[in-house]
Amino acid sequence: TQSDEISLLFHYRDESFNRKERKILSILAGEASAKFSVMHGQMATFDARVCVLPNSQLVDDYFRWRQEDAHRNALNAHCYWMLRKSGHAVGAATEQVKGLNRQEKHDLLFSQQINFNELPAWQKRGTGVYWKDVEKTGLNPKTGETTQTTRRQLVADFDLPLNEFYSEFIRQNFF
Template sequence: MQFNELDKTMRVYETAADLSVLPDLFMVARLDGRSFTRLTKGLCSFEAPFDVRFRDLMVETARSLMTCGFRVQYAATASDEISLLLDPAEQQFGRKLRKYTSTLAGEASAQFSVKLGRAASFDCRISQLPTPGRVVDYFRWRSEDAARNALSAWCYWTLRKEGVEAREADRCLLGLSVGQKNELLFRRGINFNDLPSWQKRGVGLFWEEYDKPSTNPKTGQPVTTRRKRIRTEFELPMRDGYNDYVRAFVSSTQSVPGAL
């Protein structure tokens, strides 16, 4: 069998799972750290339940994902996950899902590992969302999940630091409502509402334009040019305010037929 014929025959097996995202759908990628509890609490000894050093590692990893060749309009990171809103006009790899998931997971794993100085890995999945409203729902969902997880983490680690064993701490929290968990912390002098916003709702990253002073190389005269940079927001709004916040990024995406 000649090479060209062999090449054509064998590539069929590689492309059997090539599913492409339809052109009128929004794509949101979600990346999760693999076995990060062991990594952060065991191997690296980050402070529990939250550590600014780990937060900054996740923020820098999210920044790298926004500059690795994809048109990312908005990124949000909380705990060990990152969500990316891609421009609906994104056409990289013919919108093939396996290309997005493998490339983004590889990029996140490599960047985080280099910054941490230890091997770490992420997985990736893509949500295919039909309307701007569903995009807003997605990010609202992740924001509220982050808040619930933060509350549980604060309760769990507060008990652990009091000397309660892991299984007993889990048992103490089993079935408690949000109000009861808040009360558990309040009795110990911790007001969950007063904790840093980034712990409860995560961190947002987006592109912004700014004026950069420069000099005309021909005339030597001072000029101002418009540039883009990534802005990091550590004080994200809550509930309906966050809906409006995300909706602004969806509205600013470059539309494709049927997308908006």
């Protein structure tokens, strides 16, 4: 996730909605819109799109691109809102940020004692939510013996790795 965008990766063997793209689109857009609206007390709408990525390299490329997009959008947003809070009008703040390269944006923030590099990772490159297999210890009620089992657990990851480490993370966790 980043900003108002959510990218989902379905396992290639997942058969949700019989893999019907139109059904997946309508359900996901509806669920995201409903949940966000309820949580924030005002109506919100989300759209959706499906990208069929036929191999793991394209999946890696896609998620790496989304992470870079998150970083670029976060840097722009931090600059814009810093200018707005310091009294700049919407148009003036937009125009000032629009012409700056990455380093100039960092410098602009730093001029107001904001070090973008020190912000939490989730603010700069989004968050990940994914299933992870975890070992659970249980008790067999009939025999009283301790048992081990594997369960899937949702993990919210607020510190996703960068660059080639992100590619490795994707390969290890999703393929």
